[in-house]
Each structure stands twice: as structure tokens, then as C-alpha cells.
Amino acid sequence: MTDFTRRRFLTRSLALGCSAAASPLMTPVSLAAAPFDNRLVVIILRGGMDGLGVVQPYGDPGYEALRGAPVLSGDDALMDLDGFYGLNPALAPLYPMWQAGELSFAHAVSTPYRGKRSHFDGQDILEAGSPDADGVTARDGWLNRMLQTVPGITAETAYAIGHGESYLLRGAAPVSNWSPEVDVTISPQGLLLADLVMHDDPVFRDALAQAFELADSDGTEVAGMDATEPTMGGAVRSMAEARGNASHTRIAQFAAERLREDSRIAAFSINGWDTHLGQSRMLPRALTRLSDTLITLRDTLKGDWSKTTVIAMTEFGRTARFNGTDGTDHGTGGTMLMAGGALRRQQVVADWPGLGEADLYGRRDLMPTRDVRAHAAWVMRGMFGLDRSTLETSIFPGLDMGADPNLIA
Amino acid sequence: MAFQPVTAAIRFGCGLSPVVAPPADLASLFEQIVGPDEMAAAYPLMEFDAFQAEILEYRDLVRARRKARGTDGFQARRKAANVFRKNIRQRQMRWLQTHMLRRVDTRQGLRERLVAFWADHFTAQGKGGIARWGTTPYVETSIRPHVAGSFADMLVDVVTAPLMLMYLDQDRSIGPNSQMGIVRRNKGRPSGLNENLAREVLELHTLGVNGPYTQDDVRQLAELFTGMSFQPEVGFNFRKPLAEPGTETVMGKTYGGSDEHFSHVEEALRDIAAHPATAAHIARKLVVHFVSDTPDPAHVAHVEARFNETGGNLAEVTAALIEHPAAWETERPNVKQPFEFVSSSLRALAVPAAAFEPLNERQSQALLATPLAQMGQVWERPAGPDGFPEQDDAWITPQGLAARLNWAVTVPRILMGDLPDPRAFVDTALGPRATDAVRFAARASESVHEGVALILSSPAFQRL
Structure with missing residues (x-):
């Protein structure tokens, strides 16, 4: 340090120009070889997505009584999926993905969580992946436990993106974190x-x-x-941007860029699904964020999209009927979305429970007929070849995966 | 190595300050926790009984709203509930400022650090309604008065605190053979034990995960705990109809009997608090938190012995923590957690209360709460009942460090307007810890705000 004069220092910094990436002072991130080639992205849809509003079972005779007549023509028409289910028109940008066999849904699914319908507990169980049978939720997340079963994992293998409380990737296996909105200026x-x-x-x-x-x-x-000089306006603006509409595509882009390199797992959240009121405005907004995210992932992953599966899951579905404020309240059964070139084909997987009064869970919510964790488990089995007993004991303790829904090509 | 004033102010306090001198000797450091609580008086925060009244008030507003659904009065009711909730959310940002100001101004830094340590050790969060904003009142009432008192007293207060009963599901636990349990079972409604609180009391709060207890002890303690509940109208309430009849045996000792009563629970809690495994667990955790992720076994043993000798007198236990030579060992001390980093930066800059007054909710979010979250610490919301991580590598991640640097570059400038000259500030913030590299950076930076940021970002400042 003694011979480190200001002049020499400045000469060096001038020679470097202004790109940090070009700086020899910055050691590049060392990337170890990944343990497998397939990619998995898990998106937590926080707030409780209204499955019945996203993938609408318009062919069910009970649907109209609960939700009103389905819109089958015009600008706001449903995108028909298979003659029974129709896709919310806000997801129209994803229709080509469906046609290409790169989009699927699992309907009438839920975690084992029942009863109190709290976001707090519902998300904990969704991310911990363990039921609350004896009053205890695991402290690590299921995606981290999956990593713990695979040899050769490095911190670069999995990215938890964004800041907040997500505990899907919490646990003993090393994981990286980054929020693209953390900009150092x-x-x-x-x-x-x-x-x-x-x-x-x-x-x-x-x-x-x-x-x-x-x-x-x-x-x-x-x-x-x-x-430039920091200002209050700038600070408030950058916070608003970080929370606002632009952040989800930045996160998706960042995730895809890491997955193009040596990362194989990425997890992040999309908020805004808690549509207690004004659902006809709120839900399309959230769905647009979701479709932007998926399209950004596909377009940034390029060739690697064919090796990728994205699963988007939520803590619970919403009430089958609208409430008094053009919204829906916390429910039980809901919908999971899957996307990616690694999917076998387009399909809506469901043991459909029906929508008659007696078919509803508590005469109120869509009846869950399958554990959403079983689908996540089958995806991981298809993508990474994990054996069934590991999935049913270590990753999702106590889960019965049931019959193979054949999700992955 | 022995006591040093600067290390005392940083490692066992809230950091160096241009206004408040570091403690001169070990005795004055210890005095900080036994004298009157100056910051509680200077910057008061809400106690839990007042907050409980608000829970009730909000619940009534929500009920009124629900009843008015479909009537003309609905919009007005909805607005009333929303306004109430919004005011509490805004107050939460004021409270965050108050917590910061306590740390900026205090002459009793060790007390603030101990409050934070114990609040984290006994992490609890409210669920539903406005209870999620109840952490500050919970800590003010159930933690703060006990940090130089008895560990057993604190344990009893915490385990019966409404927020803890909610957080760890004790309010859902029903003795299977209790009066209520039988009635519910006959009606086909869920009735049964919830072990969550009992397990965490043994695993996290007292004996530690490697402690000498079995699943059977958890089960028995959970049965003993039945009856403890919280109702906003009355606060903590032991409800006999929920309590499992008969005796329970925890760690070889039998409690209860013919009459279900809270005194049996308290008796068990006091026994567990006095268990040698509790002393070992708490001693280690204290040394890890204040000194190093890899604590000196002799230091831990010293604190542990004092815990056992004094029956968990926390003033004495803290004295043992600070008097041991290993407490002053300086090679690679712990990294400050984000809240400590931000508050000690504000203290070094002596940011006045007036700087916070004009901030609205969004601005407080942008300058304090969001940056803390970006550094990895959502204020008052650790991810689980085990609190925030102690290991340094949980905090010094690329993201966490970038967020710290970013905060240091932007926020002091916004809050203060005029910043101190970095060449002088390097001594204010670091004292004898300033290295040649930091002094050089302070001189060489192009702008004052970057110079200040570089000092705050230096490992010498970020370590305790």
C-alpha cells in the first residue's frame, strides 16, 4: 500500500475505462460443472391464484352457476384448450406455447394444507413441502432437499432470485442468491x-x-x-421499480442467463394473486406478469428451452363463487402451471371433481383431488431421474406420488 | 487480550459515535445494562397491552365490514378498516426509525444489542389481521425488561406472550381428552395436540437441538401446554376446558395432577430453564452472536458456568461474556447483521431525529426497510422460529454486499444533505481500526458521498 500513489491509481482506473466486467481486479465467478443438463424453474405465485379463473372448466355444467356464463366469442373470449377447459384470455400470449406442446396445467390440486386458509401457513407448507401433520413444518425447502440428494452440487447450481422470505431453497445445500434490482451505482x-x-x-x-x-x-x-448524486426521488423510484411491473422480466432474464451457463435450478416468486376484490382487473394483471415471465424465459433460454421445465404453483386456490366485491376469497383446490420444451405435450391433467354443490370442498372451494407436490415430484423424476423413494421420503416426506401423469418427454 | 474502549463500543455496543464516547472500562460497559433504561424513556415504543386493544378494535372493524356486505354502509365500513390498517402500517415505519434512533443516541449500546439478541432468540410473529405488526410491542413488553434479569422469568413471559402462542400454533392445540377435545371429536371437528411450541421451547429456546430430550418429552410438554391460549379481550388465558387431564412427565419429572392449572406449566418451564443443557446452549449462542462463528470453548465454558452458578441471572451471564479475555480477541470478528450495519452507520454519522421526521411511509421504506430486505434481513420477519442466521456467510453474499454498498452510497447523502469530510470521518467511524487502504480511499474518492460509502463498506466497519 505504501507505494500505491493516487497518480498510479488514477492511471490504472483510466486505462480500465468504466466497465467493471473488463476489470482485472474483478475475479470472475468460478463455475463448476453442473451435475445434470436439464433445467428446472420453480415460480411461487404468492397470494393464492384463482385456478378456476385461469383454466376455466367451462364444459362443467356447474360452472355457469358459480362464475357466470363463459365468454366464448369476441375479444375477451376464452382460448379453448380441449373442449372442456378454456384459458383466461389474459394468457393469450401463451397460446402458441400451448399449441407447441410446451404448456400444461394440473387442475384441482393443492398442498396438504387444509382449514385455516392462511397465506402465511399455506406458503410455508408449499415451500417446505411437508405436511403439518404433527404441527411441525420442515425448516428447509423441498427444492433444497432435492439438491441435497444430488452429488456434485455447487453454489452456482441453484439460484434463489429476488429478495424476501422464500424458503423453497433454504437449507443445507449451497445456493446462490441475487436480485437483479440490486444495482450498485x-x-x-x-x-x-x-x-x-x-x-x-x-x-x-x-x-x-x-x-x-x-x-x-x-x-x-x-x-x-x-x-449521479443520490436523491430521495431516485431512491423511491428505484424501490418502486424493484417492486413494480418491470422486475419480473428482469428476474426471468437473469434466471435464464444463469441457466444458459452452469446453473440448473432457479426459483423466484410472482406476487399479486390475492384477488379479493376487482378480480376482473387484478387477475389479468397478474396473468400478464406470468406470461411475460414465461416468454422471457423461453426467449432468453433459446436452445436450452428444450431442456427446461418451469412449474408455477400457488399456496391455495380460491372460493368457487365470487364474493360480494367482484373477487374471490381464500380457497383450497387450485391450478398449477407447467411450461417448457421438456414437457411431453400440452394437457390439462386432472381427476376432475365436478362443481356441483356437493362436489365442492366444504361446499365452498374447488375440491382438491391430487397433491400438487406429486406433480412437482413427477416433474423432478422425469427431469433428473430421481428415484421414487427419495422423492417420497426425503424431498416430500409422506407423499404418495400416485400414478405417473407422464408430464415429461 | 483485555478490554478496549473502541472494541467495546463496536462489538458490545451500537458502534462508534462522534457524540457518545466509548465506555472507559469494563465496569462502565456493565453499568449500561443494570442502570435505568435511558432509550426506552427517550424514545418510547408501544407495550403489548395497548397493541392488544388495537387488535380488538381492528377485529371489530372487520366484523362490521363483513356484516355490511351488500348494504349501503359497506363502502364506509371498508374504508374505516382500511384506514385503520394503513395507519398501523405507516406507524410501523415510524417504529423502525425509532429503533434506529435508539441505536444512534444510546449511551447503553450493550442493552440494545442484548434486546436484539433475545428478541431473535425468542422470535415470534403475529398472524392475521394487524397482528403481524405486533413484534415491536412484544419485544418491548416480554423481552426488553428481562435482558439483565432472570432467564426463567423471560422464558415464562415469552411462552405466554400472545404473539408466541399465535406464531407457534399453541392457540390451536387442544388436549385430546380435555372437555373441549371430547366435544369437538364427537362433532367430527379437528381436535388434538399441536406440538409446535413445545418442540421449539426445547429445541430452540432452552436445551438446544442436541439437548437431552426425546420425542416423548416433546409430546408430554405439548400436553402440559394445553390450556394456554390467547383471546384479544383478555390477553393470555389459561382455559381449563382445553387442558389435557392427568399428569405429564417431562425430562423425568412429573407435573400436574388432578387440577389443571397454569402453575404446572410454569413449574416445568422454570425447571427446563435451569437445566445445564440450557446453560450450555445459551452460552454458546451468546458467544457466537457477539464474538465469532467459531467460539473459543474456554469462553463458552466460562459463560456456561456463570449461568449455572447464578441460576440464569442474565446480568451475571452477560458479565461473564464480556469479562473473558477471548471476548476481546480481534482476529476476524463477526460481520454485522444488516440492521446493525445500517444503525451503526447512522450512529457514526450522528443522524439527528429531525432527519427522519419529514419522511413519509414510502420514503422510509425506500431508505430503510427495502434496503434491509435487499441485504437479506426483512426487518422483524426472520424466515423461521430459529431467527436470523448467525453465520457470516449468510450475510456477506454478492447480493447482500452489493445492497450494503448501494445503501452506503445513496442513503446517508439523502438523509443528511451535508456529509462529513471523509478524511475526518474515517477516524470517527473506525478509530484505530482504520487501515491504510481505507484512509487512501477516503482521500482518493471523487465525491464526499462515495468517500463516506467506502468507509462504511470497509470490512473494518462491517465487522464487529
Whole structure:
């Protein structure tokens, strides 16, 4: 440090220009070979997605009494799936994916969670993947437990993306985290100085190097000449952006870029499904976020899309009937979405319970006829060749996977 | 190695401050926790009984709204409930500021750190309605008064705290052979034990996961716990009709008998609190939290012995923690958790209360709550009952570090307007811990706000 003069320092930083990625001070993230080639993306749809509103069983004679006449023609018409189910028109951008055999649904599914219909408990059980039989939910997430069963996992293998409370990937297996909205805006010189002050502490030095590489690779440069004076307006704006409509596609893009490299698993959430009121406005908004996300994943994954399965699951479905405020309340049975080139074909998988008064769970909710975890388990079996007993004991303790729904090609 | 004022202020306090001098000696550090609670007086926060009244008030608003569905009065009722909820959400951001200000101003930093330690050890979160915003009142009432008191007293208070009963499902647990259990079973309604609280009391709060208890002890303790419930009208309430009749045997000792009563629960809790495994578990956790992820066994043994000798007197236990030479060992100390990082930065900058006053809810979110979440710590909401992770590598991730750097670059400038000269600030924030590299960066940075940010981002500042 003694011979580290300001002049020499500045010469160096000028020679480097302003790209952190080009900086020899930044050690590149070391990537180990992945243990398998297929890709799995798990999206948690937080808030309780209304399955009956997304994949509408318009062919069921009880549907109209619960939800009103299905819209079968015009601009807002359902996209027919198989003569019984129709897709909410807000998912029209995904229709080509359906036609290509890259989109499927599982209907009338739920976790083992019953009764109190709390988001808090429902999401915990969905992510822990263990039932609440004796009052205890596992502390690690099922996706992490899956990683624990596979040899050769590195931190790069799986990414939990976004910040928040997700515990799907929590646990003993190493996992990386990143939120693309974490942008460091610092001058090029500030960047070099940050590396300098952290240089002698390896924990900080390595994390910083990776941070800059990730931040640079997720579409926004870390260090720019335009690193301006911070303002309140800017801080509030960047928070709004992080929570707002743009963030889901950035997350999807970042996930896909990592999956193009050595990552194989990515998990993140899409919020906004708790449609207690004004569902006719709220639900399309959330569905648009979901379809943007899937399309971004497909387009960014390019050739690797064919090796990918995306599953999107929610903590519970919603009431079969509308409530008094053009919305639906917390329910039980719901819908899971699957997408990706690795799927066998387009299908709506269901042991359909019917929608008559006596068919409903508690005369109120869509009756769940299959455990949503069984579908996730069959996907992992198809994608990674995990054996059934591992899936039924370590990953989803106590699960009976039932018959093979043949989801994966 | 022995006591050092700067280390005392950082490792066992809220950081260095240009206004408050570090404690001069071990005795004055210890005085911080036994004297009157200055910050509770200077920056009061709500106690739980007041919050409980609000839970009731909100519940009534929601009921009124539900009854008015489909009538003309519905919109007005809906608005009333929404406004009430919104006010509480906004107050939550004020409370976050208050917590920060306590740490900026305090002369009793060790007390604040202990409150945070025990609040995390006894993590509890409300569910439903407005209860999710009840953590601050819970800590103020059930934790804060006990940090230099008796561990057993704290345990009893915490286990009977409404938030804990909700969080770990004790309020759903019904003795299978209790009066209510039989009635419910005959009606085909769910009735049965919920072991959640009993398990966590043994595994997390007292004996530790490797402690000498079995599944049978969990079951027996869960049976003993039946009857403990929370009702917003009365608060904690032991309801005999829910309590499993007969005796229960936990860790070889038999409790209860013909008459179901809370005193049996309390007796068991006090026995478990005094168990040597509890002393070992708590001692280790304290040293890990304050000093190092790989604690010196002699240091842990010293604290553990004091816990056993004094029957869990936490003032004495804390004294043992700070008096041992290993407490002052400085090679690779712990990394500050995000809340500690942010609050100690604000303290080093001596951010005045007036800087927070003009902030609205969104601005407080943007400057404090969201950055904490990006650093990996959703304030007052750890992911599980085991609290926030202690290991440094849970915090110094690429994402976490980037969020810290980003906060340091932007927020002090926004809050303060004029920032101190980095060349002087390096001594304010780091004292003798300033390295040549940090001094160089403070001189070489192009702007004042980046200079300050680099000092706050330095490992010397981010470690305890």
C-alpha cells in the first residue's frame, strides 16, 4: 500500500475505462460443472391464484352457476384448450406455447394444507413441502432437499432470485442468491476503491467481485460515468421499480442467463394473486406478469428451452363463487402451471371433481383431488431421474406420488 | 487480550459515535445494562397491552365490514378498516426509525444489542389481521425488561406472550381428552395436540437441538401446554376446558395432577430453564452472536458456568461474556447483521431525529426497510422460529454486499444533505481500526458521498 500513489491509481482506473466486467481486479465467478443438463424453474405465485379463473372448466355444467356464463366469442373470449377447459384470455400470449406442446396445467390440486386458509401457513407448507401433520413444518425447502440428494452440487447450481422470505431453497445445500434490482451505482473510481478497501478480507473481496460481475451481467452496468448524486426521488423510484411491473422480466432474464451457463435450478416468486376484490382487473394483471415471465424465459433460454421445465404453483386456490366485491376469497383446490420444451405435450391433467354443490370442498372451494407436490415430484423424476423413494421420503416426506401423469418427454 | 474502549463500543455496543464516547472500562460497559433504561424513556415504543386493544378494535372493524356486505354502509365500513390498517402500517415505519434512533443516541449500546439478541432468540410473529405488526410491542413488553434479569422469568413471559402462542400454533392445540377435545371429536371437528411450541421451547429456546430430550418429552410438554391460549379481550388465558387431564412427565419429572392449572406449566418451564443443557446452549449462542462463528470453548465454558452458578441471572451471564479475555480477541470478528450495519452507520454519522421526521411511509421504506430486505434481513420477519442466521456467510453474499454498498452510497447523502469530510470521518467511524487502504480511499474518492460509502463498506466497519 505504501507505494500505491493516487497518480498510479488514477492511471490504472483510466486505462480500465468504466466497465467493471473488463476489470482485472474483478475475479470472475468460478463455475463448476453442473451435475445434470436439464433445467428446472420453480415460480411461487404468492397470494393464492384463482385456478378456476385461469383454466376455466367451462364444459362443467356447474360452472355457469358459480362464475357466470363463459365468454366464448369476441375479444375477451376464452382460448379453448380441449373442449372442456378454456384459458383466461389474459394468457393469450401463451397460446402458441400451448399449441407447441410446451404448456400444461394440473387442475384441482393443492398442498396438504387444509382449514385455516392462511397465506402465511399455506406458503410455508408449499415451500417446505411437508405436511403439518404433527404441527411441525420442515425448516428447509423441498427444492433444497432435492439438491441435497444430488452429488456434485455447487453454489452456482441453484439460484434463489429476488429478495424476501422464500424458503423453497433454504437449507443445507449451497445456493446462490441475487436480485437483479440490486444495482450498485458508483463511479468507476469508486468501484476500484471499493475493491481496494476490501482486498485484504477474502470474504468481502470475493463477494464484491461476484456482485459486480452479476450486477453487470443482468443488464445494467454497475459503474457508469453517470453515477449521479443520490436523491430521495431516485431512491423511491428505484424501490418502486424493484417492486413494480418491470422486475419480473428482469428476474426471468437473469434466471435464464444463469441457466444458459452452469446453473440448473432457479426459483423466484410472482406476487399479486390475492384477488379479493376487482378480480376482473387484478387477475389479468397478474396473468400478464406470468406470461411475460414465461416468454422471457423461453426467449432468453433459446436452445436450452428444450431442456427446461418451469412449474408455477400457488399456496391455495380460491372460493368457487365470487364474493360480494367482484373477487374471490381464500380457497383450497387450485391450478398449477407447467411450461417448457421438456414437457411431453400440452394437457390439462386432472381427476376432475365436478362443481356441483356437493362436489365442492366444504361446499365452498374447488375440491382438491391430487397433491400438487406429486406433480412437482413427477416433474423432478422425469427431469433428473430421481428415484421414487427419495422423492417420497426425503424431498416430500409422506407423499404418495400416485400414478405417473407422464408430464415429461 | 483485555478490554478496549473502541472494541467495546463496536462489538458490545451500537458502534462508534462522534457524540457518545466509548465506555472507559469494563465496569462502565456493565453499568449500561443494570442502570435505568435511558432509550426506552427517550424514545418510547408501544407495550403489548395497548397493541392488544388495537387488535380488538381492528377485529371489530372487520366484523362490521363483513356484516355490511351488500348494504349501503359497506363502502364506509371498508374504508374505516382500511384506514385503520394503513395507519398501523405507516406507524410501523415510524417504529423502525425509532429503533434506529435508539441505536444512534444510546449511551447503553450493550442493552440494545442484548434486546436484539433475545428478541431473535425468542422470535415470534403475529398472524392475521394487524397482528403481524405486533413484534415491536412484544419485544418491548416480554423481552426488553428481562435482558439483565432472570432467564426463567423471560422464558415464562415469552411462552405466554400472545404473539408466541399465535406464531407457534399453541392457540390451536387442544388436549385430546380435555372437555373441549371430547366435544369437538364427537362433532367430527379437528381436535388434538399441536406440538409446535413445545418442540421449539426445547429445541430452540432452552436445551438446544442436541439437548437431552426425546420425542416423548416433546409430546408430554405439548400436553402440559394445553390450556394456554390467547383471546384479544383478555390477553393470555389459561382455559381449563382445553387442558389435557392427568399428569405429564417431562425430562423425568412429573407435573400436574388432578387440577389443571397454569402453575404446572410454569413449574416445568422454570425447571427446563435451569437445566445445564440450557446453560450450555445459551452460552454458546451468546458467544457466537457477539464474538465469532467459531467460539473459543474456554469462553463458552466460562459463560456456561456463570449461568449455572447464578441460576440464569442474565446480568451475571452477560458479565461473564464480556469479562473473558477471548471476548476481546480481534482476529476476524463477526460481520454485522444488516440492521446493525445500517444503525451503526447512522450512529457514526450522528443522524439527528429531525432527519427522519419529514419522511413519509414510502420514503422510509425506500431508505430503510427495502434496503434491509435487499441485504437479506426483512426487518422483524426472520424466515423461521430459529431467527436470523448467525453465520457470516449468510450475510456477506454478492447480493447482500452489493445492497450494503448501494445503501452506503445513496442513503446517508439523502438523509443528511451535508456529509462529513471523509478524511475526518474515517477516524470517527473506525478509530484505530482504520487501515491504510481505507484512509487512501477516503482521500482518493471523487465525491464526499462515495468517500463516506467506502468507509462504511470497509470490512473494518462491517465487522464487529
